[in-house]
Amino acid sequence: QQQVKQSPQSLIVQKGGISIINCAYENTAFDYFPWYQQFPGKGPALLIAIRPDVSEKKEGRFTISFNKSAKQFSLHIMDSQPGDSATYFCAAKKTGTASKLTFGTGTRLQVTL
Amino acid sequence: DTAVSQTPKYLVTQMGNDKSIKCEQNLGHDTMYWYKQDSKKFLKIMFSYNNKELIINETVPNRFSPKSPDKAHLNLHINSLELGDSAVYFCASSQDARSDTQYFGPGTRLTVL
Numbered sequence: 001q002q003q004v005k006q007s008p009q010s011l012i013v014q015k016g017g018i019s020i021i022n023c024a025y026e027n028t029a030f031d032y033f034p035w036y037q038q039f040p041g042k043g044p045a046l047l048i049a050i051r052p053d054v055s056e057k058k059e060g061r062f063t064i065s066f067n068k069s070a071k072q073f074s075l076h077i078m079d080s081q082p083g084d085s086a087t088y089f090c091a092a093k094k095t096g097t098a099s100k101l102t103f104g105t106g107t108r109l110q111v112t113l
Numbered sequence: 114d115t116a117v118s119q120t121p122k123y124l125v126t127q128m129g130n131d132k133s134i135k136c137e138q139n140l141g142h143d144t145m146y147w148y149k150q151d152s153k154k155f156l157k158i159m160f161s162y163n164n165k166e167l168i169i170n171e172t173v174p175n176r177f178s179p180k181s182p183d184k185a186h187l188n189l190h191i192n193s194l195e196l197g198d199s200a201v202y203f204c205a206s207s208q209d210a211r212s213d214t215q216y217f218g219p220g221t222r223l224t225v226l
Binding site: 032034036041042043044045046049087089093095096097098099100101103105106108 | 117153154155156157158161163168169171203205210211213214215216217218219220
């Protein structure tokens with residue numbers, strides 16, 4: 001069963017636009033929600049992460065919005081740039097030893113000129 | 114000065130062969146992981162070692178055997194390769210088994226013919 005559902009599968013945004021990727025989780029024990037960015041031929045790299053004690057976290061052009069009651073969180077990329085074109089993965093994890101990251105299915109973002 | 118490195122980057126082999134993928138991290142981390150990314154880009158954890166001790170073992174065929182000679186290395190040996198083993202395999206590491214942030218290697222693309 002897919003514990004973290006991610007949408008959309010792919011996204012095309014014009015340069016300067018806002019990219020929005022959504023994730024929903026099922027396990028209420030999850031308490032750490034990162035977003036990873038993966039460029040073609042490279043490994044995923046941590047972009048930004050949030051814990052449930054805050055509803056929003058912003059780092060530069062990247063913002064995570066978190067809705068604990070709805071068990072949803074989303075990534076917003078403001079002023080999207082062609083260099084942001086990559087695959088984005090949301091993930092979830094519960095704090096503790098030997099706790100694993102459960103990834104969403106990924107969103108392929110293309111930012112056009 | 115690569116943080117997490119894997120060799121080889123590409124591996125093409127015939128069905129039934131045995132192959133190994135090597136992973137090394139120079140971050141001084143205690144915990145290392147193997148992930149499989151399938152053709153649809155879905156990332157799933159396979160194994161995790163903490164200080165050479167196996168702590169996560171997902172439902173993986175026993176043809177896959179991880180080996181950790183020391184905490185900086187985690188190798189993956191695959192016996193009797195099958196077509197369905199074709200994927201990109203990522204090694205990752207984290208400070209310790211409770212750490213949330215994982216650092217991924219560049220991946221090894223395995224193609225079984």
